Amino acid sequence: MEKQKKNKKKTFLILLVIVLALLIGMQFVRPEITNPPVTGEVKVPHEVQTILRNSCYDCHSNETKLTWYDKIAPAYWLVAQHVKDGRKGLNFSEWEKLAPADQKAKLWESVNQIAQGAMPLSSYTIAHPNAKISQADLNVLKKYIWSLRVNNVPQDTSKIHALKDQTHALKKKQSVTKNPKTINGIGYIDDYKKWAVVSTTQRLDNGTMRIIYGNDIAVKAIKDKKTNPWPNGTILAKAAYDEIEDADGNISQGVFKQVEYMIKDDQKYEKTYGWGFARFKTTELIPYGKRADFVIECMNCHQPMKKNDYVFTLPIQQ
Ligand code: HEC
Ligand code: HEC
Incomplete structure (x- = not known):
């Protein structure tokens, strides 16, 4: 005993x-985290900067500050990976490497990711609760990107004319390219125009308006609250238009820019998160992507929404 x-x-x-x-x-197994020099920091108002510094800089700048508990492996390995991946997609310390339009787009994207709850990463805020973004912070950020918005000056009727011209040209040119197809084999689907509108969003940085449509399977999944994961056969379409603001501040739809699809099939598209991605640009419906790996671009941007089956739009539940 x-x-x-x-x-x-x-x-x-x-x-x-x-x-x-x-x-x-x-x-002793330590991937290195170094802080390369800051070559050109993002230029934003002080209050915006403070929020970014507090919540994003550990992974999206060359001024990563690790706490003692970040430095203990195996947590350290995760941190090192996050810093590496985070900097690759967005680096507030090397801001001047981006063209002005891309800078705006990244800022817009940032605020969008925060609003959707994808950033800062929740695995990070558990250990760094002070980095959480409050509603007040989010409002500050939203107000700022709203101020960056491309304003379609009311007197400027060029966009309205452009829309008229486009409609006119389209009518004249009855058939666009027959059945355009992307390199990954997804054909243009004209029917989306008849589908239910699941959501609309405005992109403030470049003055476009987006309409998100869902096919019948998508609509049923929303009704049944079974959108995580979305069922096979779901198709979501996102159409982008210029936004026109008239003299009274009413916003309406302008020139068609592009339509994008996400088609759910967890077997066929297993390698791309279970979704087939496709984009057709301009009224000519030119398939986007010269090489099959164009989908990596789509995947990278949708990746932070992994917990939401890679879909940004949180449809209004009925
Ligand atoms: C703990 C590290 C971490 C923090 C903190 C963090 N991010 Fe990220 N972020 C990442 C990683 C890693 C990625 C790469 C995509 C992924 O794996 O989710 C990313 C991707 C992004 C992207 C997409 C970049 C692209 O490829 O275009 C944006 C935008 C973004 N983050 C914004 C923010 C903002 C804004 C904050 C602060 C409110 C923030 N992130 C805080 C780690 C972080
Ligand atoms: C720069 C980041 C980014 C890239 C790159 C990107 N998307 Fe998206 N996508 C978004 C955001 C943000 C939304 C949410 C709707 C909105 O606000 O425009 C979205 C929404 C969508 C939707 C509607 C469903 C949803 O997730 O809400 C489809 C369909 C879509 N994207 C397809 C694509 C395709 C196809 C590609 C690649 C050719 C692509 N996206 C590349 C950011 C991106």
């Missing part, structure tokens, strides 16, 4: 030593 107890204690001690040795050993 005594002996058994002693043996148990011994095994436990041995295990403890092994675990400790492993933990200590892990500390």
Whole structure:
């Protein structure tokens, strides 16, 4: 009896030593996190800067500040990966490397990611609760990007004319390219225009308006609250138009820019998050993407919405 107890204690001690040795050993496997020089910091008002610094800079700048508990492996490995991936997609310390239009787009994208709850990463805010973005912070950011908005000056009727010309040209030119197809084999679907509108969004940075449509399967999934994951056969379409603001501030739809699709089939599109991605540009419906890997661009941007089956739009539940 005594002996058994002693043996148990011994095994436990041995295990403890092994675990400790492993933990200590892990500390020597350290991917490096360095802070390269800040070559050109994002230029935004002070209050906006403060929010970004507080909530985003650890992963999206060259001024990463690690706490002591970030430095303990295995958490450290995750942190190192996040910093590497985070900087690759968005780096507020190398801002001048982006063209002005891209800078605006990244800021808009940032606010969008925050509003959707995708950023800062929740795995990060658990350990850094102060980095959470409050509603007040979000309002500050929204107000700022609203101020960056491309204003379609009411007197400027050029866009309205452009729309008229476009409609006219379209009528004249009855058939566009027959059945355009993207390189990954997805054909243009004209029917989306008849589908239910699931949501609309405005992109403030470049003055476009987006309408998101869902096919019958999508609409049924929304009604049944079964959108995570979306069922196979779901098709979501996003059409982008210029936004026109008239003298009274009413906003209406302008020139058609492009339509994008996400087609759910978890087998066929297994390698691309279970979604087939396709984009057709201008009224000519030119398939986007010269090489099959164009979908990586779509995937990277939709990746933060992983918990939402890679879909941004949170449809209004009926
Ligand atoms: C703990 C690290 C971390 C923090 C903090 C963080 N992010 Fe990220 N962010 C990432 C990673 C990693 C990615 C790459 C995509 C992914 O894996 O989710 C990313 C991607 C993004 C992207 C997409 C970039 C692209 O490829 O176009 C945007 C925009 C973004 N983050 C904005 C923000 C903003 C704004 C904040 C602060 C409110 C923030 N992030 C805080 C780690 C972080
Ligand atoms: C720069 C980031 C970005 C890239 C790149 C991107 N998307 Fe999106 N996508 C978004 C955002 C943000 C939304 C949410 C709607 C909105 O606000 O425009 C969205 C929405 C969509 C939707 C409607 C469903 C949803 O998720 O809300 C479809 C369909 C879509 N994108 C297809 C594509 C395709 C196809 C590509 C690649 C050719 C692509 N996207 C590339 C950011 C991106």
